[in-house]
Amino acid sequence: MKFKYITILSGAALLSVASCKKELSRINQNPNGSEVAQPDYLLTAATKATADTYWGVANNMDASLLFAQYWSKIQYTDPDRYIYASSAFEELWTTGYTKGIGNFNEIIKLADAQGNSNYKGVALVLRSWVFSLLTEAYGNIPYKQSVNIDQYLTPAYDSQKDVYFALLDDLKAAQAALNPSGKAIGGDVIYGKAAGNIALWKKFANSLRLRIALRIADREPAKAKQVLDDIKTDGSGYISANAETAQFVYVNSPNQNPVSNLFDTRDDYRISKTIVDKLFALNDPRLPIYASKTQDATPQNYVGLPNGLLVGDASGYGFTKTSKPGTYFRGANAPAVILSYAESLFDRAEAAARGFTTEDAASLYQQAVTAALLQYGVSATDIATYLAQPAVQYDASNYKKSIGEQKWIALFGQGLEGWTEWRRLDYPVLQPGPAATLNGKLPVRFIYPGSEQTLNKTSYNAAVASQGADALTTKLWFDVN
Template identity: 55%
Template sequence: MLKKIAYITLFALSLTSCNDALDDINKNPNATETPLAPYLLTGSLKQGADLYWGSDNNFNSSLLFVQHWAKIQYTEPDRYDVSNTSFTSLWNTGYATLITDLNTILKFPEAQANSNYKGIALTLRSWTFLLLTDAYGSIPYKEAGQKVNPAYSTQKEVYTGLLEDLKQAQSLLGTANGAVTGDLAYKGDIGRWKKLVNSLRLRIALRISDKEPALAKQTAIDATSDAAGLISNNSDTFKFTYISSPQQNPASAWFETRDDFRISKTLVDKLNELSDPRLPVYAQLPSDATVGKYVGGANGLSNSDANSQGFAKTSKPGTYFLTSTSPAVIASYSETLFNVAEAVARGYIAGNAEQLYKDAITASFNQFGITDATAISNYLNQATVKYDATNYAKSIGTQKWIAFYGQGLDAFVEWRRLDYPVLKAGPATVLDGQIPSRFFYPGTEQSLNGNSYQAAVSAQGKDLLTTKLWFDAK
């Protein structure tokens, strides 16, 4: 019996030592034992840019919904014939990668991450949560990363919570608070990060303006009067600039092997109507030289009707957006000016809304390399472009929609919020003439976090593409 016990003990010890050996073998010799803040920051910026500009959340969904792009084949997404597996990357990458890594930075001791790293991490986390709630509505926020089955916060709770988070981010950021490396967006320029924080606060103020006007007004006052300022020129624009393959712009990578998107006819028609000089930037001439003009693809067509428009006779998106180094613009100077103009128009702050509107359009032109003063003046002086103080939502909404070209997720929010321009669903769409108002929750939420999911849906409305979110419900 003692002999048998000895054999069992020896066997157990051998298993233990074997497992220890396997653990050593499976260790990555190039990996750091403790994640470093610069690496996490770099990774978060790259992952965030890919998420924002990539196929699932941008050109295969939100860019179609706002009719910036259209499908010329495989048209199911353009007809809204999608399922709850279609919008998983924003959710999964947002939570499992971005928020997780940014929370890691926030939990670091001072020796591993100074307060500037933490201010930047909190800013980027706030932006990530903003993308999530803008797309889905109620989301795990207060309990995200805290519980295995986190409860959902309402959209109102998320927006108001993010305003507090951004206040905290602003207090953490300071030029005397230590150097930052790994920052591929602003190269460690803390002054620009502080401007971004205020610009995001103003963005959220307008998100809540129809529901919480008093808080929106105070937020607009605070954001525009803060000493750090707002994004104040095109060099302040928050963007991620790509390099060569395999780190190239996602749209560039897509078009290397695929040919299923065109610029939307809706946008081409509007740009032609306004003689807009951004058209050659936004679109390419059809490869069939006999066409000789820009031709958009119609949205919401059947596959056969979309194909019949002619691959060679329709315009691809402009090469500006399809080169390896094309930047992923996330918060532009133009958007910030439009937001200030709207804050003035709503009576939140003092200023000249019309001039700010003109400045916003000019900033968009400059962003895309159009600097000719005469061309800009001629555009602004058209009756169809001039600012209409009696309907600021139409003026700002239409021009913001044009300026947001390529930024599908935010263009989608602003179109829902301002209700301009007036868009019509394509003839083969499947939502009874409606255009989506949100993304589906991922199907995994029903199976893995079912109670929280059911509570959120009961409060917000059915998990449908057509359910209007809190900020959008008139």
């Protein structure tokens, strides 16, 4: 009886607590605030958060722009020598999953609840982009279980192949969801100001499908070709003009481009000697756009700094005698380019060169180079002169070299994308700097965030056992050669 009496009292207490919680929940509701997230606000916030980390310091300026030898460092040169702490690569992971994928997952749920398939299609496209950034940086990543984090607090990692295949399915689903005649959406900061923005999202989705198809082309050529056949059948087309480039356009402070924000207070980056030398060799009219003139007069006006130097050696080149990145890229309003018209054309040229389509690879390559130059306002006369050079003309016997080198130049500023394309196509040929620390190798992946070893150790260990050592030099599945 005593036990029964205690049980009854305990039950009454629990009911009382539950009742109080319900009452407190009602009391603490904000009568002026929304209890349900709004998809337009989520879309804007998630897009900007991802663009900021994609274009910002940790993943772009202090990593991939250095790896692809677009930029170099004249101070604090450890990243340019490939020396990183275990926490160095946290940002892409945490921002990608929490502020990016988490919000896009919520938009998808809201879209289904509200019957607006266009929100779902846009969220699937952007979520696929974020997942692609993650797998191309780290390799195996959580995908299946990461879309339901409430159920899986320590999600398992999926293989890169499985992630890519899933993304291709997601993008196909996005195509089906996107309906130019359907309900309007708000919060679209990529195509929102354009007429027919949903039709542009369909083109972006197809261009991203094409990009991913080429990622798997060396491993799964049949699957890659099938994707392109599906795109052709779909009929929505690809990004087909510079005005259709998928990009996040920044505004003034405090929402300016992250590169601009950094250069407001710091001066430790220069343009790499590697790309300056290439631009000089090709008489490339983009040199004064990509690089700034040296502060002090120099014979060539534009001087790149070699990558991978010790601090003393780097500063010895002179702060006023080496070139910063161009003012275009340091401008507050410079866009974070996600997928350009030029890239779409380069990708179509490669698909044709691989025999995946019946298009003319040489013509598409020439159109791609032209679009890349027009992107920065180069004149038609200068474009014609540039294209006439033997070193620029398309070489069908080595399409990877022709496309790889010109695409690398065109992707300047897009560190993560340029680095991935260099790993995939193996052009241009890059060499580590003299004080680099990877025994003559360049980084080919990010190391997993240190927090994963603590918070998700079992899944982390399984990923490393499957993929290889958690090291900068471990090649990823897509990186065949």
